[in-house]
Amino acid sequence: MTCRWALPVLVVIGFIFTVIIEKYQLFNGYTVFVLVTIGINIILCASLNLVNGYMGEFSVGHAGFMGLGAYAASILTVKIFPNVDTPVLFFCAVIAGGLVAAFIGFLLAILSFKTRGDYLAIITLAFLMIVKSSLENIHYVGGPRGLLGIHHLTTLPWTFFWVVVTLWVIRNLIYSKIGRAIIAIREDEIAANAMGVRTREAKIFAFATSSFFGGIAGALYAHQIQFINPSSFDILKSTEILVMVYLGGVGSLGGSILGAVVFTLLYRFLEQLTIGPGQLGSWHFGPWQLGTWRMVIMPLILVLLMLFRPRGIMGLREFAWFLPSRELLTRRKKE
């Protein structure tokens, strides 16, 4: 019972830590950038995991929700309230990003509630392309050239805050009746219907929640790199998120964190990796940089992982710390 308090305490300490890092500039700019990226990726992974992992669908459109959130939030901070940089505005902008994305996710879910499997995947692809194309044609947000001059409002403490909120809310959802409905849909939709599960409502809710947090991630992303254009949110980005989810493990919050962390660190590590200059006997070699070859190594790792562990590193398993205490009671009864 005592260790149930460890997680909340760690979270608070972590938050204080990030505030201190931010205030006293304890880490260099690049490290902070990577940490913030990891945070954004965790949010993307956890939210996509709702639809792809827990509900067992295959959405390739998540970057679209990210883009919607990014643009919505940026419109607020750059176009509508350009000189206000308060935390309140940023908070509202991020929420606005989430809400816009959630609304579109809701519409998409309604349009496609009858479809499942591959055809749903295709609809999400179409959605992604439509979002990207639409943004390219809207001149208010800069069309294909995008939006510049977004203020750097995404700090480490904010990122930490949103990561915690995302994980907490999604975890609450999973361990509620809606979460069970979502998993039942994945396992056997016909049986779920026969048990009175409101599958239609669960699907729509899952999509809306997933897109909400996708939008949040997008809003944070926009205010980190300070420049967005439609091609930042294309199929390549969606693929990246997919890779993280399947790497870390489907249907698992711990997996989402793991996937985001491993992918981001590996990506950055391989980017910096320089072999040599060195000498083997009389053969001088290097310095070699991996360059784009790292984008060959990473998917290769993913393919190998799929061959040996098709559900990802932590597929369908979860850290006990994430479970609400009532779920643990039955698990403990086993002893």
Add this chain to the structure above:
Amino acid sequence: MSALLEIKAVTKRFGGLCAISDCSLAVQPGSTHGIIGPNGAGKTTLFNLITGIYKPTEGEILFKGASIAGDRPNHIALKGIGRTFQNIRLCKELTVLDNVRSAYDTQLHYSPLSALFQLPRVVRDEKQSIATCLELLKSFGLEEFANHRASDLAYGFQRRLEIARAIALKPDILLLDEPAAGLNSGETVKLMEFLRWVKENFKVTIVLIEHHMKMVMGLCDRITVLDFGATIADGTPAEIHSNQRVIDAYLGGDSDDE
């Protein structure tokens, strides 16, 4: 006494194939009603029609006097019709307890939004759900497996879990599709006892599709016989047993002890 479930002249066509043809039967409340017939006679299709997976091409299906034909399956389940499946359809990756809870969730009424923030009502309802479902598992003798993955259970226990799950819905009527499939004669006898207990304890009307004749004759108050999608006989076990049409279609040289 008005029937709990009534099938009135129902026909179901899939393109050119007529799976059910002008079928009628009435299930009285509190009874155990058997549906038998050769393979392919349309028995499972009938269940699928009742539970809303298919919509009848012609005819009416009335439950408690109201028409349910064409309703969505989850609405029909909520109205009080529970079922099991011929090939067990459990949520394999969920625990035994969670399988039951997902059916019991129909009794929980907190809003999705409150679930997101884990409001006190949610915690309270969920704890109550766990307690109630554990009790249910206990009465079904499955408590020790509460935390196991459903797919890890032995076949016989999986069948029992499927019935427990359907009971968690608090149904008025329970449709069982070949619950004795794959069981030997000793296990079948135990199942018969078990079903009598379920009916007694949970006050449900049972409709049973089965091939094991001893079980059907021993358990059922009334039997409907289907062949090629049509009703060829309907009556008490004694009447069916001596019905020539039934014997010709089905019982002649039947596989009583597989």
Add this chain to the structure above:
Amino acid sequence: MQYFAQQAINAIQLGSIYALIALGYSMVYGVLVMINFAHGDIFMVGAFVCLLIVSLCPVTLPFIVILLGVMLITALLGALIERFAYRPLRNAPRVSAIITALGCGLVIENTVLSISPYAKPMPVLFKVFTYHVDGITVTTLQLMIIGIAIFLMLGLDFLVRKTPFGMAMRAISFDTKTVPLMGINVNLMIALTFAIGAGLGGAAGMLYGLAYPVISASMGTLVGWKAFVAAVIGGIGDIRGAVLGGFILAAVEIMTVAFLPSTYRDLISYSLLLVILIFKPYGLLGSAPNQKV
């Protein structure tokens, strides 16, 4: 009117190429119910292999030899991917196979990108003559591309409908488990299906490179996904659907660009896809898979 006819010829050319690629997607989906996300990149490899053959070969090879070479190499690539990346996952959750396909596609794409980061021009393989008819311009290149594509499609149609191999392929698409009991070597059939699909995709790559003479490693993503959309519009898994979808998509794209600003092209194409899927969830010629309850 002439402008319209001119665009129609462009659409037929593009449609033939889309159709060839779409066939690869549909064939694989029909047999394994799997979206081969690496297929678009095999299309791209086809174009680069053509470039490679021409650059490496000191002597001028006949066109047909280059084409066959490209098709053989891409067919081999397709079969290899199937053997080492997809076959082990045949019994794994379907999504894992799709992710593997995505991964393979990325590996191929980024390998080519690393070797050749910049777009490359395609070599000119033969002299092109231009005909002017009624104010419409047609080149022999266009006619050749359309001709070859149609020839390949007819060949495939013959293969699938009139040969034992085709029958075996169609049998597998209905039931993968019982077919081996009929004495059909399922693994071989599946490998061949992938090979043929890949070969067609490679040919399409070469033809596309000839039609739009600058090729780059990102071609696979750009064009491959379009062809995938075409296959879905027609009804994925259905060979006639792939062809139909290819031409429809090309027509929509060309006509959109002809009469509207070019930035609307993807928007219209994908909106069309969405609309079609809402009303015909399995594509124009597709049908719902049957599920026993």
